[in-house]
Amino acid sequence: MQNLKLYNSLSRKKEAFKPITEGRVGMYVCGPTVYGDAHLGHARPGITFDVVYRYLQHLGYKTRYVRNITDVGHLVNDADEGEDKIAKKARLDQLEPMEVVAYYTRSYHRDMALLNTLPPSIEPTATGHIIEQIQMIEKILANGYAYEVDGNVYFDVVKYNKDHAYGKLSGRNIEDMMSNTRELDGQSEKRNAVDFALWKKASPEHIMRWPSPWSEGFPGWHLECSAMSTKYLGKRFDIHGGGMDLVFPHHEAEIAQSCASDGHDAVNYWMHNNMITIHGQKMGKSLGNFITLSEFFSGEHESLDQAYNPMTIRFFILQAHYRSTVDFSNEALQAAEKGMNKLMTAIDTLEGITTSNESSLNVEDYKQKFYDAINDDFNSPILIAHIFDVVKQINSIAAGNGSLNEKSKNDLMKLMNDFCFDILGLKKIESETEDGLSDEIMEVVLGLRKQAKENKDWITADFIRDELAKLNITVKDSKDGASWTKK
Amino acid sequence: MQNLKLYNSLSRKKEAFKPITEGRVGMYVCGPTVYGDAHLGHARPGITFDVVYRYLQHLGYKTRYVRNITDVGHLVNDADEGEDKIAKKARLDQLEPMEVVAYYTRSYHRDMALLNTLPPSIEPTATGHIIEQIQMIEKILANGYAYEVDGNVYFDVVKYNKDHAYGKLSGRNIEDMMSNTRELDGQSEKRNAVDFALWKKASPEHIMRWPSPWSEGFPGWHLECSAMSTKYLGKRFDIHGGGMDLVFPHHEAEIAQSCASDGHDAVNYWMHNNMITIHGQKMGKSLGNFITLSEFFSGEHESLDQAYNPMTIRFFILQAHYRSTVDFSNEALQAAEKGMNKLMTAIDTLEGITTSNESSLNVEDYKQKFYDAINDDFNSPILIAHIFDVVKQINSIAAGNGSLNEKSKNDLMKLMNDFCFDILGLKKIESETEDGLSDEIMEVVLGLRKQAKENKDWITADFIRDELAKLNITVKDSKDGASWTKK
Numbered sequence: 001m002q003n004l005k006l007y008n009s010l011s012r013k014k015e016a017f018k019p020i021t022e023g024r025v026g027m028y029v030c031g032p033t034v035y036g037d038a039h040l041g042h043a044r045p046g047i048t049f050d051v052v053y054r055y056l057q058h059l060g061y062k063t064r065y066v067r068n069i070t071d072v073g074h075l076v077n078d079a080d081e082g083e084d085k086i087a088k089k090a091r092l093d094q095l096e097p098m099e100v101v102a103y104y105t106r107s108y109h110r111d112m113a114l115l116n117t118l119p120p121s122i123e124p125t126a127t128g129h130i131i132e133q134i135q136m137i138e139k140i141l142a143n144g145y146a147y148e149v150d151g152n153v154y155f156d157v158v159k160y161n162k163d164h165a166y167g168k169l170s171g172r173n174i175e176d177m178m179s180n181t182r183e184l185d186g187q188s189e190k191r192n193a194v195d196f197a198l199w200k201k202a203s204p205e206h207i208m209r210w211p212s213p214w215s216e217g218f219p220g221w222h223l224e225c226s227a228m229s230t231k232y233l234g235k236r237f238d239i240h241g242g243g244m245d246l247v248f249p250h251h252e253a254e255i256a257q258s259c260a261s262d263g264h265d266a267v268n269y270w271m272h273n274n275m276i277t278i279h280g281q282k283m284g285k286s287l288g289n290f291i292t293l294s295e296f297f298s299g300e301h302e303s304l305d306q307a308y309n310p311m312t313i314r315f316f317i318l319q320a321h322y323r324s325t326v327d328f329s330n331e332a333l334q335a336a337e338k339g340m341n342k343l344m345t346a347i348d349t350l351e352g353i354t355t356s357n358e359s360s361l362n363v364e365d366y367k368q369k370f371y372d373a374i375n376d377d378f379n380s381p382i383l384i385a386h387i388f389d390v391v392k393q394i395n396s397i398a399a400g401n402g403s404l405n406e407k408s409k410n411d412l413m414k415l416m417n418d419f420c421f422d423i424l425g426l427k428k429i430e431s432e433t434e435d436g437l438s439d440e441i442m443e444v445v446l447g448l449r450k451q452a453k454e455n456k457d458w459i460t461a462d463f464i465r466d467e468l469a470k471l472n473i474t475v476k477d478s479k480d481g482a483s484w485t486k487k
Numbered sequence: 488m489q490n491l492k493l494y495n496s497l498s499r500k501k502e503a504f505k506p507i508t509e510g511r512v513g514m515y516v517c518g519p520t521v522y523g524d525a526h527l528g529h530a531r532p533g534i535t536f537d538v539v540y541r542y543l544q545h546l547g548y549k550t551r552y553v554r555n556i557t558d559v560g561h562l563v564n565d566a567d568e569g570e571d572k573i574a575k576k577a578r579l580d581q582l583e584p585m586e587v588v589a590y591y592t593r594s595y596h597r598d599m600a601l602l603n604t605l606p607p608s609i610e611p612t613a614t615g616h617i618i619e620q621i622q623m624i625e626k627i628l629a630n631g632y633a634y635e636v637d638g639n640v641y642f643d644v645v646k647y648n649k650d651h652a653y654g655k656l657s658g659r660n661i662e663d664m665m666s667n668t669r670e671l672d673g674q675s676e677k678r679n680a681v682d683f684a685l686w687k688k689a690s691p692e693h694i695m696r697w698p699s700p701w702s703e704g705f706p707g708w709h710l711e712c713s714a715m716s717t718k719y720l721g722k723r724f725d726i727h728g729g730g731m732d733l734v735f736p737h738h739e740a741e742i743a744q745s746c747a748s749d750g751h752d753a754v755n756y757w758m759h760n761n762m763i764t765i766h767g768q769k770m771g772k773s774l775g776n777f778i779t780l781s782e783f784f785s786g787e788h789e790s791l792d793q794a795y796n797p798m799t800i801r802f803f804i805l806q807a808h809y810r811s812t813v814d815f816s817n818e819a820l821q822a823a824e825k826g827m828n829k830l831m832t833a834i835d836t837l838e839g840i841t842t843s844n845e846s847s848l849n850v851e852d853y854k855q856k857f858y859d860a861i862n863d864d865f866n867s868p869i870l871i872a873h874i875f876d877v878v879k880q881i882n883s884i885a886a887g888n889g890s891l892n893e894k895s896k897n898d899l900m901k902l903m904n905d906f907c908f909d910i911l912g913l914k915k916i917e918s919e920t921e922d923g924l925s926d927e928i929m930e931v932v933l934g935l936r937k938q939a940k941e942n943k944d945w946i947t948a949d950f951i952r953d954e955l956a957k958l959n960i961t962v963k964d965s966k967d968g969a970s971w972t973k974k
Contacts, residue, residue, distance in 0.1 A: 064583065064586070096551065096608075096609065106606055121589060122583065122588075123589055125612075131698065211622070437973070438924040444951065445935075448932075448947065451947065460935065460947075464931065467931040471928065
């Protein structure tokens with residue numbers, strides 16, 4: 001078994017990964033609030049935890065990956081004035097909130113599929129688990145860590161902090177939080193400004209509402225993840241992931257809810273991906289500086305020089321370690337595009353290499369390097385650097401400087417396939433390299449070109465070259481025959 | 488406004504369609520139970536109500552289309568012995584039931600997208616609406632039409648039938664039902680054999696369970712549709728659709744639940760599609776004689792002679808009126824494939840026709856015929872017959888027998904586009920006709936072929952013909968140049 005180490009945000013160090021149940025892993029990741037198109041910021045957790053999921057499965061773990069859909073909108077704050085984001089979008093578009101939810105859930109799934117992320121095992125929705133959230137509130141109330149005021153239920157952070165450590169994930173201190181939290185209007189019914197809502201009574205105009213022992217209302221925005229992770233992964237599970245921006249208050253509140261309900265932490269390893277910035281600032285819908293994924297794929301946004309293939313976006317994100325920030329720029333994406341193309345070309349080249357008796361490349365060395373990199377808290381940039389060492393070697397061997405024997409070639413093809421496709425989740429860009437019919441027709445064209453050259457029919461040969469150039473197709477001759485690429 | 492008539496299964500006659508709210512339509516359609524891959528039988532309601540949805544939108548109605556996902560499995564009967572279909576599948580596959588649900592929901596969405604059906608506005612799940620179902624049971628109990636026995640709640644059909652007409656949709660008579668219903672073990676706690684469960688107490692090993700005022704348990708299998716249609720479309724809405732096999736008991740029970748809860752019918756128009764048969768027998772998962780849609784798309788099933796494009800399946804289904812049965816056979820599908828190809832070719836041909844001053848074809852006549860056909864309870868076979876009259880005319884004109892002026896050509900192109908693509912939801916088969924790169928490279932090949940012919944270079948011309956023949960590509964010469972098709 002490989003020796004996987006994860007950086008645990010809770011202990012603030014890399015720890016050897018050991019699942020609760022041998023051979024099985026439970027992983028929960030915070031998913032999107034579906035009231036707008038997914039942007040580049042959503043691609044990062046999508047891809048980060050997709051690689052985690054893929055690698056755990058590569059290691060043979062039977063993995064249950066749960067990622068929620070938040071279909072009841074978070075309030076801006078706990079005060080009644082905060083408007084539900086989804087209900088607001090629905091009101092603006094004159095739709096029922098669940099129409100908004102259905103539309104953007106489909107849009108999210110489409111984008112995540114284009115980025116070649118595997119779908120999670122279960123994708124539970126907040127509105128589909130109101131009963132489970134009410135049950136959790138009842139337990140927290142029974143344990144004395146929550147109180148009801150006028151149909152609202154609040155988590156008593158101060159009382160909880162006496163028995164447990166509130167702030168242990170984010171490293172915040174409750175005294176600092178108390179003094180830094182402004183008392184907003186409408187929050188005055190809370191015992192302490194740091195308390196957060198578990199259940200809110202719906203105002204008369206609020207559409208999304210359910211009956212509860214306290215009022216017709218809706219759950220607070222931290223509760224769904226605690227209730228749904230417990231339901232599908234149990235009271236203790238292995239990995240909880242999400243963006244760093246969720247550490248406080250969301251994940252801190254999740255820890256408090258689980259401890260207050262069940263008396264112990266639910267999560268063994270907390271993993272957080274860093275943010276994508278644009279000119280150094282976090283990209284986000286609420287900040288208004290985001291570029292949606294479909295804009296990246298089409299190139300239709302004033303900040304974009306061109307359209308970017310989803311695989312370019314994926315490669316761009318994987319070039320940085322998930323715990324580092326990534327700054328968006330056209331230059332960086334174009335560099336990623338070049339790198340991605342170079343890698344895919346090398347994998348094709350490798351397939352075409354004629355083997356000899358000797359091998360100038362030691363596959364086992366690279367294999368060890370690849371595994372060492374990914375086992376070191378999913379260090380994808382180091383892994384990609386090693387992969388590019390192999391690319392260099394492949395190109396060298398194809399140029400005649402070095403050789404591969406059959407076993408080395410097969411081992412190397414499997415290694416590249418495992419890491420580039422199965423684990424990093426890259427895939428060849430279809431329109432350029434996998435269009436079967438174009439390939440077949442090009443074979444006819446290349447056959448005609450060969451004939452023309454053999455017959456010294458330069459008019460035809462030139463015609464073919466010029467026409468293909470118009471289509472951005474270049475033909476390369478080698479000892480194994482002609483091949484073609486499209487720019 | 489067009490004069491749409493619908494066959495209402497409740498009145499057993501065609502009625503003029505008049506929505507409850509002017510300009511808006513609410514439509515609910517029973518969706519799949521997600522415990523297996525969708526088969527041909529699922530394609531029929533998917534496509535039938537997709538055409539209804541498309542046409543209502545074409546007429547300018549703002550339409551809310553709700554189709555549920557049944558993610559808590561129906562029991563075979565009301566007795567405790569019946570095993571939940573989804574839980575059973577989960578147990579067999581060693582998965583959590585919601586993993587089964589997620590997997591087959593994705594598979595269903597994929598197949599429906601391939602069939603070019605539009606996604607519904609809202610796709611609610613049964614497990615996501617347990618609270619609404621409990622609330623509905625409480626109302627039915629309060630109105631005296633249900634009773635509780637040992638944690639189970641049953642609908643009192645006999646009592647209901649004294650005040651309302653149970654059986655009015657299916658045309659069944661309660662006395663006959665009473666005498667025809669065998670008393671099975673475990674049903675003895677019901678007052679009458681015809682009563683059906685609204686809530687079932689979960690046995691200890693039953694995984695899918697929720698708290699309720701009566702027991703930890705789960706809702707009966709008719710309830711979700713009543714609760715969710717009311718939630719998203721109101722207590723009265725326009726259209727309820729589904730397969731004819733759902734008329735009894737499912738839709739009969741829905742009517743009873745709505746009346747018992749709200750005192751009146753919820754649905755104005757009940758629409759039912761007929762079944763797809765295989766050798767005259769209904770195709771169904773529980774019958775074990777089904778062919779899945781992905782098997783049709785790949786051709787990998789012993790009963791299939793070849794793979795069938797999703798558009799062939801769609802065209803095949805639309806060739807019959809939705810209230811007629813359709814019998815599956817390879818011959819019928821192959822005929823549909825030919826018809827579909829002929830139609831798409833004619834649409835391409837129409838685009839290429841050179842206009843003249845005169846028009847030998849009266850577009851308004853056809854337009855009226857097209858609308859008359861679809862307004863007559865969505866009579867797609869008659870509509871398709873009229874479309875093929877137009878196909879014949881187009882081919883005639885392209886061959887020089889007749890002409891189109893510019894206005895007629897544009898009107899006809901719009902008419903064909905509206906009916907074939909927007910309303911019937913057909914689309915061109917991409918790999919064969921819309922592959923941009925193949926088209927471009929083929930232009931190069933056709934250019935070379937032209938050159939060779941002009942130079943009387945028969946070797947090259949023959950080479951091109953033979954190589955293209957190997958790829959099943961045929962080239963056709965006409966006065967407007969050469970064109971190609973792939974078989």
